[in-house]
Amino acid sequence: MPSSVANEGFKFPTRRQISDSSAGLPASRQLSIGSPINSPQPPADVVDEAQLQSEQSENIILQKSSSSSTTLATSSGQKCRRNGWQVKGSKLSLNTHNRIRNIVESLKIKPNPAKPMIPLSIGDPTTFGNLKAADETMKAVLHSLESGKYNGYAHTQGHEASRIAVAKYSAHQRPDGEIEPNDIILCSGCSSALEYCILALADRGQNVLIPRPGFCLYNTLAEGLDIEVRHYDLLPEQQWRADLVQLESLIDENTAALLINNPSNPCGSVYDEKHLRQLIAICERHYIPIIADEIYEHFVFPGSRHVAVSSLTREVPVLSCGGLTKRFLVPGWRMGWIIVHDRQQRLGDALHGLKNMCGRILGSNTIIQGALPDILTKTPQSYFDGVIDVLYANAKLAYNMLKQVRGLNPVMPNGAMYMMIGVLIQHFPKFKDDVHFVQELVNEQSVFCLPGSCFELSGYVRIVLTVPGPMIEEACTRLSEFCERHYKKEDDTNDRRIIEHGLLLDDDEVTPY
Ligand SMILES: Cc1ncc(COP(=O)(O)O)c(C=O)c1O
Numbered sequence: 001m002p003s004s005v006a007n008e009g010f011k012f013p014t015r016r017q018i019s020d021s022s023a024g025l026p027a028s029r030q031l032s033i034g035s036p037i038n039s040p041q042p043p044a045d046v047v048d049e050a051q052l053q054s055e056q057s058e059n060i061i062l063q064k065s066s067s068s069s070t071t072l073a074t075s076s077g078q079k080c081r082r083n084g085w086q087v088k089g090s091k092l093s094l095n096t097h098n099r100i101r102n103i104v105e106s107l108k109i110k111p112n113p114a115k116p117m118i119p120l121s122i123g124d125p126t127t128f129g130n131l132k133a134a135d136e137t138m139k140a141v142l143h144s145l146e147s148g149k150y151n152g153y154a155h156t157q158g159h160e161a162s163r164i165a166v167a168k169y170s171a172h173q174r175p176d177g178e179i180e181p182n183d184i185i186l187c188s189g190c191s192s193a194l195e196y197c198i199l200a201l202a203d204r205g206q207n208v209l210i211p212r213p214g215f216c217l218y219n220t221l222a223e224g225l226d227i228e229v230r231h232y233d234l235l236p237e238q239q240w241r242a243d244l245v246q247l248e249s250l251i252d253e254n255t256a257a258l259l260i261n262n263p264s265n266p267c268g269s270v271y272d273e274k275h276l277r278q279l280i281a282i283c284e285r286h287y288i289p290i291i292a293d294e295i296y297e298h299f300v301f302p303g304s305r306h307v308a309v310s311s312l313t314r315e316v317p318v319l320s321c322g323g324l325t326k327r328f329l330v331p332g333w334r335m336g337w338i339i340v341h342d343r344q345q346r347l348g349d350a351l352h353g354l355k356n357m358c359g360r361i362l363g364s365n366t367i368i369q370g371a372l373p374d375i376l377t378k379t380p381q382s383y384f385d386g387v388i389d390v391l392y393a394n395a396k397l398a399y400n401m402l403k404q405v406r407g408l409n410p411v412m413p414n415g416a417m418y419m420m421i422g423v424l425i426q427h428f429p430k431f432k433d434d435v436h437f438v439q440e441l442v443n444e445q446s447v448f449c450l451p452g453s454c455f456e457l458s459g460y461v462r463i464v465l466t467v468p469g470p471m472i473e474e475a476c477t478r479l480s481e482f483c484e485r486h487y488k489k490e491d492d493t494n495d496r497r498i499i500e501h502g503l504l505l506d507d508d509e510v511t512p513y
Contacts, residue, residue: 096224099216100454107439115446118475120463123265125329125417130468131390133329134383137375141333144370154366156358158186158337165373166337173308173320173339183340185354188364190295190336193321195221197291197338200354201319202227202256208291209250209258211242213420213455215265215293227256231456236411236422240269244278251286258288260309263296266455266462267420268395268413270304273312280313289317289347295326295336298384300415301392310341317342319354324368326417327384328375335368391417394465394472401476407487408479413465420452420460428486434458440486445478 104121111117125131144150150159157163163181170179187193194217202208204226210218212231222229232247234240247258260279263270271279283290292309300306310318323336342351395413402410402421409422423437431437434451438461442448452460465472 092224096220098220100450103435103451103454109439109442111442111446112444117446118471119448120467120475121448121450123464124331125466126331128467131329131387131466134379136378136380137328137330140371140374140378141367143374144367147370150366150370154363154369156363157355158184158363159369162186162369162372165376169376170339173310174341175311179339185338185358186364186369187336187338188361189334190321190323190325191217193336193338194293196354196357197319197321198222198227200350200357201289206254206256208256209247211261213266213452213457215261216454218259234267240264240267241275242279244282248282255288257291258283259291259293261293263299263306263415265416266418268416268418270300270306270414273307276307276309276312280316283316292318292320294320294322296416297322298327301388304414314343317346324375328379333368334365391465394469395419397469398463398472398476401480405480405483407483417465419463419465421463422460425459427488429488430486434461441482445482447475447478
């Protein structure tokens with residue numbers, strides 16, 4: 001078997017092996033408690049992982065007793081008998097929560113039957129049928145499938161030709177050096193890339209700095225493993241730049257990584273070089289690696305430019321997470337990647353750990369891997385430009401309509417596919433917060449936005465810009481009708497021009513085109 005072909009899922013045994021389960025297997029695959037199968041000693045970090053899993057079950061070993069009832073023996077030799085089923089969810093699974101799902105499920109929603117539903121909440125750009133994958137992208141997958149060459153396992157980091165293709169496609173991330181195929185790890189979507197990075201860098205008890213507002217998956221991934229998330233604030237009046245002083249105050253000796261999401265979900269902000277350099281300087285001062293969620297790279301509106309954070313530093317290690325999902329409009333294909341930028345070899349055994357993580361699911365979808373070289377080179381620029389045109393037109397339309405609405409403060413995005421809209425909740429006394437606002441908006445107008453609370457920032461709602469133009473226009477008209485109906489004026493201030501943090505700006509300044 002060539003060395004590039006993945007193993008068959010071999011795992012070093014934990015002390016929680018079920019002796020029964022090895023009965024009947026060939027001698028070479030049988031598991032014997034306490035003595036690892038005819039295999040080399042696992043690297044230390046693999047043992048740590050195994051120990052982590054076994055901690056929860058207190059090293060319980062299941063044994064079959066002579067009376068054929070099941071008894072339990074702890075590693076200290078004590079025996080106890082089970083009287084019935086005692087299956088329990090693991091701590092990890094029970095501590096894993098998706099904030100969007102929890103909040104959305106808590107809403108008491110009954111859309112107005114007189115108005116067709118407009119879901120401005122769904123982040124899947126293919127939902128409405130107006131944005132489709134390019135023909136070239138689709139054909140690449142057909143060829144991959146028809147070749148019959150991509151039905152087997154690949155190297156757990158991905159087929160080499162696919163990694164070379166990603167390295168070339170991502171050359172802008174390291175303009176003064178070459179990205180090697182070995183720097184690339186193909187993953188099952190950008191979510192799995194993020195999971196690998198967080199888990200490779202942080203242990204339980206450590207903390208990761210993540211943006212507020214921010215994509216809720218970061219919390220979901222970290223919290224289940226008792227990795228603390230510390231939120232650094234993004235400032236709407238500064239086009240959602242990070243509050244650098246507050247960010248730096250969060251750092252301590254247990255800070256394992258700074259996560260930067262640029263362009264941003266939910267803000268639609270795009271950081272310029274100056275701001276990225278400020279973030280890098282903080283990481284350099286405190287020796288903290290960066291996880292860069294760049295799934296929306298290149299997704300920027302006219303007048304803005306995407307700068308990869310890795311392109312600005314040789315000193316700070318950057319794990320850049322990306323994928324096909326958004327730019328190629330194929331979220332269901334589950335193709336993401338990590339690009340390791342570790343110019344001074346500072347990641348140490350974290351890099352080894354990161355590569356170990358690939359062994360957890362034995363690699364990503366190989367049909368799509370086979371198509372990657374064609375997808376990344378043959379999808380024409382005109383296709384990407386067309387998608388940006390739709391999003392930008394929708395952003396301008398929504399912004400220009402909603403900035404006229406009393407009680408709302410839209411923040412014009414510079415990229416990605418979302419817009420955050422400030423809701424001056426004090427002017428809507430009927431609603432206690434953004435979640436309540438959204439619930440009643442659905443019930444009266446059948447327009448569904450996500451409350452800012454889903455992204456840890458109340459007082460906002462997020463809309464998606466991927467819907468057809470007439471639909472977004474209709475949604476903004478209904479939103480405006482809703483706000484007019486419930487708005488209560490408190491004083492004479494022209495609140496339309498006030499951003500939530502009390503800053504008075506001219507309309508021109510609020511419009512960062
Ligand atoms: C900021 C951000 N990161 C990561 C992801 C996950 O991407 P994927 O679907 O490739 O796992 C999303 C999806 O919406 C996202 O918005």
